[in-house]
Amino acid sequence: MQTLPKLKISHLDKSFSAGRSRIKVLDDINLEVGDNEFVSLVGASGCGKSTLLSIIAGLQDFEQGEMLVDGTPITGPGRDRGVVFQSYTLLPWLTALQNVEFALRETGHGAKDITEVARQHLDLVKLSRFADRFPSQLSGGMKQRVAIARALSYRPKMLLMDEPFGALDALTRGQMQELLMQIWQEHRLTVIFVTHDVEEAVYLSDRIFVMGLNPGRIKECITVPSARPRPTGIQHDRDVLELQARVLKSIREETSRVEFE
Ligand SMILES: Nc1ncnc2c1ncn2[C@@H]1O[C@H](COP(=O)(O)OP(=O)(O)OP(=O)(O)O)[C@@H](O)[C@H]1O
Numbered sequence: 001m002q003t004l005p006k007l008k009i010s011h012l013d014k015s016f017s018a019g020r021s022r023i024k025v026l027d028d029i030n031l032e033v034g035d036n037e038f039v040s041l042v043g044a045s046g047c048g049k050s051t052l053l054s055i056i057a058g059l060q061d062f063e064q065g066e067m068l069v070d071g072t073p074i075t076g077p078g079r080d081r082g083v084v085f086q087s088y089t090l091l092p093w094l095t096a097l098q099n100v101e102f103a104l105r106e107t108g109h110g111a112k113d114i115t116e117v118a119r120q121h122l123d124l125v126k127l128s129r130f131a132d133r134f135p136s137q138l139s140g141g142m143k144q145r146v147a148i149a150r151a152l153s154y155r156p157k158m159l160l161m162d163e164p165f166g167a168l169d170a171l172t173r174g175q176m177q178e179l180l181m182q183i184w185q186e187h188r189l190t191v192i193f194v195t196h197d198v199e200e201a202v203y204l205s206d207r208i209f210v211m212g213l214n215p216g217r218i219k220e221c222i223t224v225p226s227a228r229p230r231p232t233g234i235q236h237d238r239d240v241l242e243l244q245a246r247v248l249k250s251i252r253e254e255t256s257r258v259e260f261e
Contacts, residue, residue: 004071005032006158006190007056012065014051025051027215029065035157038184038191040201040208042247044255048216049194050162056192057083057160069158079107082151086163088143090135096122096146097131103150121149124183141172145179152183158190166196177204178232185229198247203235210250213258220250 014026025048033039041049054060056067058077067074069081077083090099100118109117122128125145135143144164151159164180165173177200184191195201201208205224212219224243226234234240 006035007033008068010066014062024215027217036188038206040193040205043211044213047211047213079154081158082156084147084151084161084164086166095132100150121153125149162194202244212254
């Protein structure tokens with residue numbers, strides 16, 4: 001028996017209004033993501049990565065096509081999909097703990113349970129000691145860890161991440177990548193990860209969807225064969241560097257095609 005993909009997108013189109021006309025930003029998107037798979041979306045700026053991710057999150061509609069999660073059409077945002085954006089989107093007047101608790105309202109948990117679950121998730125991202133700090137008292141990496149704890153607190157099966165480490169310095173970014181790998185491996189989530197950073201995409205992903213430009217579409221899908229768990233430093237192995245170069249070439253081909261059109 002064939003297993004159902006976690007996410008299946010077929011013939012999806014998306015346009016935005018531009019004055020009186022409409023501009024197609026996503027054209028005939030077809031992709032499948034398996035259960036527990038880690039995939040990245042990469043491509044030149046403006047190719048529609050964030051638009052596609054927010055459609056998967058149910059935050060934007062689309063005109064044509066079909067999108068199924070576990071075989072069921074998506075009709076809007078849902079607790080089966082956690083979302084983490086580049087900007088931390090924490091509520092500044094709430095502490096780290098309260099930010100996570102806030103996401104757990106309306107989950108049917110009692111107040112005591114909510115605090116317990118929120119604490120467990122701060123622990124998961126190694127922030128227990130900072131539970132009572134306000135966002136302004138946390139570093140960028142810590143804020144993003146709260147955002148991850150919040151997104152995971154209601155136990156989604158799919159985590160959608162839009163450039164989550166894009167604003168962090170290189171060292172913190174590396175630490176966050178490792179933390180994410182660890183959480184993904186322990187909790188068996190399906191992750192869809194948007195990034196500009198090819199090294200990051202190759203390090204984290206099972207497969208990389210390279211998107212084409214004008215209109216945005218899936219240009220090619222590249223499998224990353226490196227075994228897991230992947231040790232730190234693997235980014236500099238020869239075969240990994242070659243794969244990074246291949247992904248970069250695929251993105252660049254597209255930008256030069258558009259420049260010369
Ligand atoms: N709300 C909107 N209204 C009109 N056009 C939009 C809207 N949102 C996005 N676009 C356009 O859709 C295209 C895709 O944008 P999107 O942000 O998805 O690209 P991206 O690949 O994520 O870009 P980047 O890598 O720079 O973040 C762009 O041309 C953008 O200008």
